[in-house]
Amino acid sequence: MSRQPPEQQAPPVQRLRIRYAKRGRLRFTSHRDFSRAFERAIFRARIPMAYSSGFNPHPRISYAGAAPTGSASEAEYLEIGLAQMVDTADIHAALDESLPEGLDVLEVVDAAELGKGGLADLLIASRWLIDTRAPADELSAAVVRFLAEPSVAVERMTKKGLREFDCRAAVVSLSIADTEASPVAGAGVDGPAQLDLVLRHGVPSVRPDDVLTGLCALTGLELSGPALLTRLSQGPLDEETGTVGDPLAR
Template sequence: MRIIATFCKLEPVKFVSHLDMQRLFQRAFRRAGLPLAYSQGFNPHPLLAFATALSVGYTSDSEYFDVTLSEPMPPEEFTERVNAVLPDGVRIIDAVDAGEFKASLTPLMRSAEYDVRFAFEKPVGREELEAAVKALMSGSIIVDKKTKGGIKPVDIRPMLIDMRLLSCADGRAEFTVIGKLTAEGGLPPELLFRALYEKLGVNAVSFVHRKSIEMDWSMLK
């Protein structure tokens, strides 16, 4: 039986890496006494896979994983048993039976929406911020990105769907950012922020919360 679960990752665990999150869930499954299915080979491991990674320091309301059990279990029981042993800051929000769907969750991803708050090192006015966002939305956004071949300039504008200023006061600002997120890659929010800082000529501390990931669930059918 394969279960697809939605979970949140909040402030207490925002600096836990993706690899450590995998280990965290594996420990939780064992503590919950789940009948896990394991891979074949010399080093068997639980059949657990995440749709995508979340950057260290980010929080989220909408992350996905799938796990395979060796015996049937109601998704409600799965959720209750795992939540009872998870640490503060991590909770399973929903779980469903994947049925006959066997493929990875990653190809189902389409986009992600982020709530982003900035604390600028000096006051920045609303008009200045709106002008910077308009400039970013209207042309190429060339940034240096680390790749397997080294640091290369890339245009991340095609990956940016929308960026809207929600509030601005006392050197702080809040934005909604929507970017593409697919199996081929997605918008790197931190590179978008770097481009924004360059437009403004000022640095800031950013706080990023992934509100949702748009998934094409029709592919499950």
């Protein structure tokens, strides 16, 4: 007996782009754990999702540019497809209520109100704050030396084994962070300093901890403990100014 073809699902009638944050202990949430938590939140919030076709339909959710496990972020993005038109404010409230504290919805925008281009295509670079717990004077000298190098090789274990790559090429800018404007308490001119890093996305993907590894290996800088990584923004890159823009800007 021949197997019947699966029912074809209707295409989404509305697409929403969502910015969310990973804060506090939830920074240790892996991308897989978050996707499960998000799908449960969608179910609890009774959001009218569109589904894919096939024998195992799944809700139309597209993730892009997820931060590494262990890092906090104020700029994570995803897109969902819906089976009926909804008010973005209602979706914002429903999702924020359904997600656990620390996974916080910051903005919901109708993709039809934005310019052309997929969400992933807009996520060109990220700006990171790295709490190094290193003395400011030593860190400043290390940054100067790092930026003077044409390339800095690092190794990282990947799914395909140990891989060596250049972490310097992806660095758009690297400097000591403005401690007065820093969201991380306890940093100061005479104490532990923070790095303000803008990284270009690419292949291979260079992470902020790769840059820190290369910085320490090159200069002999020693850290008193693990660095705290926070993504402040993610989006299009202004090549002239080196600043990261807003992918949800209308």
